[in-house]
Each structure stands twice: as structure tokens, then as C-alpha cells.
Amino acid sequence: MTRYNFTSLPDRLATNAIKWQKTREDKDLLPLWIADMDFQVFPEMTAALTQFAKRSVFGYDAPADSLFEAIIDWEQNQHGVEVAREDIVLIEGAVPAISTVVQAFTEEGDAVLINTPVYPPFARSVKLNKRTLVTNSLVVEDGRFAIDFDQLERDIVDNSVKLYIFCNPHNPGGRVWDMAELKRLGEICRQHGVIMVSDEIHQDLTLWGKRHQSFYTVDRSFAEFAIILASATKTFNIAGTKNSFVLIKNPDLRKAFTDRQLANNQHEISNLGFVATEVALREGLPWLTELKVVLEDNISDLLGYFAKELPDLRVMRPEATYLLWLDFSAYGLKHSEVARRLEEEANVQLNDGLTFGREGKCCFRLNAAAPKALIMEAAARIAGAFNNERT
Numbered sequence: 301m302t303r304y305n306f307t308s309l310p311d312r313l314a315t316n317a318i319k320w321q322k323t324r325e326d327k328d329l330l331p332l333w334i335a336d337m338d339f340q341v342f343p344e345m346t347a348a349l350t351q352f353a354k355r356s357v358f359g360y361d362a363p364a365d366s367l368f369e370a371i372i373d374w375e376q377n378q379h380g381v382e383v384a385r386e387d388i389v390l391i392e393g394a395v396p397a398i399s400t401v402v403q404a405f406t407e408e409g410d411a412v413l414i415n416t417p418v419y420p421p422f423a424r425s426v427k428l429n430k431r432t433l434v435t436n437s438l439v440v441e442d443g444r445f446a447i448d449f450d451q452l453e454r455d456i457v458d459n460s461v462k463l464y465i466f467c468n469p470h471n472p473g474g475r476v477w478d479m480a481e482l483k484r485l486g487e488i489c490r491q492h493g494v495i496m497v498s499d500e501i502h503q504d505l506t507l508w509g510k511r512h513q514s515f516y517t518v519d520r521s522f523a524e525f526a527i528i529l530a531s532a533t534k535t536f537n538i539a540g541t542k543n544s545f546v547l548i549k550n551p552d553l554r555k556a557f558t559d560r561q562l563a564n565n566q567h568e569i570s571n572l573g574f575v576a577t578e579v580a581l582r583e584g585l586p587w588l589t590e591l592k593v594v595l596e597d598n599i600s601d602l603l604g605y606f607a608k609e610l611p612d613l614r615v616m617r618p619e620a621t622y623l624l625w626l627d628f629s630a631y632g633l634k635h636s637e638v639a640r641r642l643e644e645e646a647n648v649q650l651n652d653g654l655t656f657g658r659e660g661k662c663c664f665r666l667n668a669a670a671p672k673a674l675i676m677e678a679a680a681r682i683a684g685a686f687n688n689e690r691t
Contacts, residue, residue, distance in 0.1 A: 474618020
């Protein structure tokens with residue numbers, strides 16, 4: 301028996317949700333794009349934020365000791381990562397943290413490497429800070445993304461890469477990188493003096509028994525050149541509360557990061573974020589456990605439906621996250637035509653694959669974290685727009 305409500309669709313237009321803004325103009329549109337969930341948070345979260353609202357004074361707060369203890373306990377118990385309080389740096393979000401590391405550890409013109417396709421702010425942060433973007437294409441093997449390690453090393457050497465921004469678990473493909481892959485990445489970075497930034501914001505959303513391997517658990521020596529980005533926000537659907545944490549064990553790297561954070565005036569964090577993060581990590585595990593069952597069920601039904609109704613659509617089965625990478629290239633259509641059909645004929649809003657890199661041509665990302673009735677309606681609409689186009 302379920303304890304939580306994953307079947308009712310919240311009225312997100314009433315909250316001015318970005319995800320649902322276009323629905324104000326088109327009431328029939330189904331938005332399955334931006335990576336937040338159309339699920340209610342667990343009751344303890346609502347109660348804690350209600351109690352926060354009753355304070356009636358909302359001046360500056362310092363983070364409580366109990367918040368750091370909650371982060372330490374969560375990382376240890378859920379991911380086997382041992383961190384001390386001094387290793388933890390709070391910041392308003394993982395994306396601001398990416399810009400901070402780019403500024404702290406590279407100069408204008410320096411090369412920064414990312415694997416593509418990947419979450420769009422990776423490339424944006426590099427370009428806006430006037431660094432040289434180096435993209436290493438992921439390859440598809442056995443229906444999932446993999447790393448071409450030989451090409452990766454050539455890209456690092458040929459471009460004198462200083463910083464590598466890595467996504468684990470991967471967005472948009474949902475890959476949970478294994479220990480052997482992470483170990484090889486670490487050895488390459490160490491050999492060539494590259495600082496590794498591992499964005500692990502989806503670490504808690506592994507599915508079907510997969511276990512997230514934090515970069516800090518692979519080899520203790522990797523902490524000398526690695527920085528971990530994490531947060532409760534994606535896991536517990538509290539992104540609007542604006543609080544993430546950065547794990548930096550190397551004190552020299554930590555000082556460089558916090559110096560740049562201060563220079564950017566990024567050192568003040570939302571009081572609401574303090575409260576929401578601590579409640580999530582202290583009381584949210586039962587909700588998360590149930591959520592994963594719901595996500596697995598939603599994704600399985602989508603995969604089964606598309607396999608039957610759109611057999612030429614290649615859908616990457618995620619090992620983590622609630623995001624599906626849909627590849628329409630077998631239909632022989634231009635990317636713009638695929639986008640038009642999704643928008644005008646299916647009337648669904650997905651993330652455009654080209655925003656993740658050139659490898660996203662004819663691909664789109666679908667968010668499956670919504671009541672099943674909504675996502676299956678979207679699947680039926682997509683099938684209706686493409687089921688006469690098999691090649």
C-alpha cells in the first residue's frame with residue numbers, strides 16, 4: 301500500500317511553474333521537459349516549510365550544525381562517501397557551482413572538456429566565461445551511452461585541457477557509470493593534471509538496483525584533484541528552495557573555490573534551502589523509496605508502449621533519473637520536422653536534443669516524473685504523430 305500521492309496532478313499553473321508556462325496559452329499542451337517532478341513533496345516537508353513561514357522574521361540565518369550532520373550522514377549511509385564538515389561548501393545551486401569552478405581553476409582561453417550530449421548549462425557555463433569548450437562525444441553501445449576513452453585522452457592532450465566537467469549519473473542518458481569506468485577517468489585526469497568536477501546531482505535517483513558510485517569512492521587519491529557537486533533538490537523535488545552542496549576534500553582546491561564564491565557574492569544561501577535540505581535528508585527516505593518504484597513503473601510502461609507502437613523510435617532505458625532520451629533519427633526526418641510534429645501534432649513539450657550537443661540531432665528528452673495518466677497520454681500523442689513514418 302502506498303503512503304504518498306503520486307497519482308494526482310498538482311495545479312502547477314497556480315504556482316507559476318516554469319515547466320507549465322506555455323500551458324497558459326495552450327490548455328491542451330502536455331509539458332514533459334524541464335527536470336522537476338509533477339509530484340507533491342512528502343508531508344513532513346510541507347510541515348517544516350509551513351513552520352518556517354510562521355517565524356515571521358526572515359533575516360539572515362547561518363546554516364545549523366544539524367544541516368551539516370544531515371549531509372554527512374546521507375552521503376555516508378546512501379553512497380559510502382566519508383566527508384567531514386570542513387569538506388562541505390554550501391552554494392545556491394549546482395549550476396552556479398559549475399561557473400564557480402570554471403572561474404576558480406581556469407583562465408580565459410583555457411580548455412574545459414565535457415562529454416556530449418549533456419545537460420546544457422555545462423557548455424553554457426564554459427562559453428559565457430570565455431573558456432575554450434572541448435566536446436568529447438559519447439558513443440552508444442548496447443543501447444546506452446559509453447565513453448571512448450582513447451578519444452577522450454587525445455582530446456585532453458591535444459587541447460591541453462585544464463578542467464573536466466563530468467555528469468554522473470548522466471543527464472540525459474541516465475547512465476550510472478561503473479567503478480571501472482570511473483577509475484580509468486580518474487587515472488587519465490591524474491596523469492594529465494586535469495581537475496575533475498563530478499556533477500552527481502542525480503545520485504539518489506538510481507533505478508532497478510543500480511548503485512551510484514561517487515567519484516570519491518573509487519580511489520582515495522582522486523580527492524586530490526576532484527570536486528563533487530550534489531544536492532537534495534532533484535531527488536526531493538525542491539529545486540526552487542535553492543540549496544546545493546559541494547564536496548571538496550583538498551583544502552587548496554576548497555580555498556580556491558570559496559575565494560571565487562566570495563568574489564561572486566555567492567556565499568549567502570537561502571534560509572528556506574537550509575530547512576528544506578535538512579528535512580529532505582533526515583525524513584525523506586521513505587518517500588524516495590516509493591518514488592523510485594513509481595518511476596520504474598512509469599518508465600517501463602513508456603518503454604513497452606513505444607516498443608509496440610513506435611518500434612523504430614530508439615528509447616534509451618535510463619539506469620537513473622526520470623529522463624528518457626528519445627532518438628527519432630530512424631524516421632528519416634529533419635530535426636526541425638521532428639520538433640514541429642512534437643509541438644504541433646502531438647502537442648507535447650520536450651527538451652530539444654540539440655541543446656545537449658550536436659549528438660542530439662533528431663533526439664528529444666522526455667521527463668517521466670508525472671502521474672502515469674499524463675505521461676501515457678503524451679506517449680499516445682507522440683505515436684499518433686509518427687506512426688506512419690517508418691522507414
